[in-house]
Amino acid sequence: MTNHEERAGRASSKPKRVLVLTLAAALLVPAGNTLLPATVQAESAVPSAGSAAPAEESSSWVPLRVIAEALGARVDWEGASRKVTVSRGKSVTSVWIDKDQAFLNGKESSLPGKVRLENGATLVPLGFLREALGVNFGWKGNVVIPEAQDLEAKAALFVNELMHGRKDHLTAASTPALNQALTPMYAATWSAQLLPLLGEKTLLSSWETQENSVHTNLILRYQTDQVPYPIEAIIRFSKAGLVDDFSFSQETAPSAHKPASYDQSDSYTEREVVIGEGSLALPGTLTVPKGDGPFPAVVLVHGSGPNNRDEEVGGAKVFKDLAGGLASRGIAVLRYEKVTREHPFKAGAQEKFSLWEETGADALQAASFLRGQKEVDANRIFLTGHSQGGYAAPLILERDEQKLFKGAVLLSAPSGNLMDVVVEQQEEALRRLTETGQPESLLQQQEQAVAAYKAIREQFKNPAYSKDQLPEQFPLGSPYWWFEQRDYMPAQKAKAQSVQMLILAGENDWQVTLAQYEGWKEALKNRTNVEYRSYANVNHLLAVYDKLSTGLEYGQSSNVSADIVRDVAEWVKTH
Known part of the structure; x- marks a missing residue:
């Protein structure tokens, strides 16, 4: 049986599964209250979103940080030189406060005015920021509005709104089926999980689109200072262009699989x-x-x-x-x-x-x-x-x-x-790891896993619990999934x-x-x-x-x- 680490969450040689569990398990433990968007930092630290008037014309001046970060860009501030660097994908753009000079992917360009700092927000021309981010978006009512067909931008915005728990924005972007499932409680829970993971110094490094007969899938890959490996978000769009589902995991290397000789x-x-x-x-x-x-x-x-x-x-x-x-x-x-x-x-x-x-x-x-x-x-x-x-x-x-x-x-x-099978599986793994001379640290880890699963089995077989009387705490994910099949x-x-x-x-x-x-x-x-x-x-x-x-x-x-x-x-x- 494929390992039950997706539900168990113990240490694994496949970290992707650990992350999947960390995020999925949060759905089972509701957050106490809805989280608010991240607070704006002071001008003396890093230029932030602030507030700006609605803008639609390319010549309008808009807040760089709030727009760039909403679309997955990383924004870095150098206080001594008053330089702001925006990175998204393979694009890198730099501007300086009180200068009309910019560098886009190493090429110098002139702006129609000097970059300025107002109320803690770095303001740049809308048309220039569109070019820098590679996204044709609008800005109205302090909201980023991507083109209807730009699913990559819509996916990045969805991740940002989910990270900040903005249920009203998520509702507008999602299918009725997802909205029914993504309650305010779940939105808050996901925010609590994603903010520490993607909340600061995060770069949308690459993205790709994959089509199937049900969804158009946008695969977004993020690099963050919070964890040493890229995070992969899959945002699944309905054929009508609304978000229908999503998942997050650690990015994995492409499969080494090769076609079998018998596959004609x-x-x-x-x-x-x-x-x-x-x-x-x-x-x-x-x-x-x-x-x-x-x-x-x-x-x-x-x-x-x-x-x-x-x-x-x-x-x-x-x-x-x-x-x-x-x-x-x-x-x-x-x-x-x-x-x-x-x-x-x-x-x-x-x-x-x-x-x-x-x-x-x-x-x-x-x-x-x-x-x-x-x-x-x-x-x-x-x-x-x-x-x-x-x-x-x-x-x-x-x-x-x-x-x-x-x-x-x-x-x-x-x-x-099934629970007996899982315990048997862990015991057999320990025997084989020992026989093949694996490092002592790995053996100790597996010994702990065996003990943990045996303790879980005791709880699982406790007659006080059933699918109608579930334990308040159960370490293998959804207790209903397990207790429904106990017999x-x-x-x-x-x-x-x-x-x-x-x-x-x-x-x-x-x-x-x-x-x-x-x-x-x-x-x-x-x-x-x-x-x-x-x-x-x-x-x-x-x-x-x-x-x-x-x-x-x-x-x-x-x-x-x-x-x-x-x-x-x-x-x-x-x-």
Whole structure:
């Protein structure tokens, strides 16, 4: 199972997850009161926003700092020379108080008047500031007004308004669905989290746009003196140009993943699709073999955490490999962004967000979508769940009232109670780290993690608590998500089901150990339509790794085992 550090928040070799938790956990602990915008600093320190009359003409003079910082720029003040430097992206601009001289990216230019300081605000011409920031904006009523189609500027402004907890401005910029979720309490909570992180000496260093079938995503990267790594904000816009969701994390390096040798891309086509409808619709990719259909098809169901459609972890893209490998063998494949990836805030803000909402409901919608595609054999659709996706498979099959799924493939799926699995996972990690001679500091850290999870398990199993009587404090994120499934035992639920299954496990998997694989075999020993296979040296990401897997290898480029791709394809095609 993919590590539960997203919910646990313990130290990790992937700091991105720690930051995700820090911000997400804040949503569970409401702030006491709404925070006000940052106060203006005195003239003797750093020139600040002050106040200025509405301005729309390029020749109008406007406050440099408040506008520049609202759009993500870093503003630096040198008191001795009275120099103000504005940095945004790759652009650097310098001006001096009481001078009509400016330098824009090293080139000198003249201003139509001297830069002046009024009421603590550095005033510059509007047209010049537009050029310096690379944004065509208006300034009216002390509000920055970007062009309607300039989503990059709108995204930067949204981050600034969220950081300062300005709920009225956020409301105007957001979809109704996001506004319903982003209550004043949550806006204040996010402000309390972001102000210390991005509040001072922050630079919007780069940005890019990524399109999918549901959102236009602006990815903003910030550099700040507060933390030693870049912060990545993803602001998701609806097709109408309103902010529909957002997330913050540590920026990660591009994946080292390389296509697998069995992925014959000339043997299939791919197209962007939409799964579901309404405020939580998901973008996806349908991979279809070339040739005459209809073809059998699989729905790929994610492991834990906010996975993308490729189920990208470090140097692995588990679902991209499976999609390409299976389609190359004549099987259509549907994969999609997980709801906690595409709609992270709206999903997390739900008071009773459960395993079903996170993993199950979308799997059924995906199967329903496939049934309507002409290239797909509607009677041969298979659920294929990895890790948590396989763990949830019996729940999904139980609620599959239309019998959309003909069978299920479980890949590295836990068979027992989730909290027991997590403790087992941490104990196995400690054993492997010790065996591979890791530094004492890392071993001590892991020993602390084992002790912590055991204590959490005691609280989790306390009969005084339930999904209807939640503890006031619970260290793994949303207590409802955990307690709602406290009695869920996937192998026991599958025991009473009749849908044919293929259960596969890696023998080098520390996250879902072979004890879980044996749990499936024991629970389902009286069923005659379940097949089992395990693979030597295969880790949790379904890749062959010849050394003892500890998770430290996940950053390396890897591919799903060719044997697993072959066996899944043959099983699907013969059932």
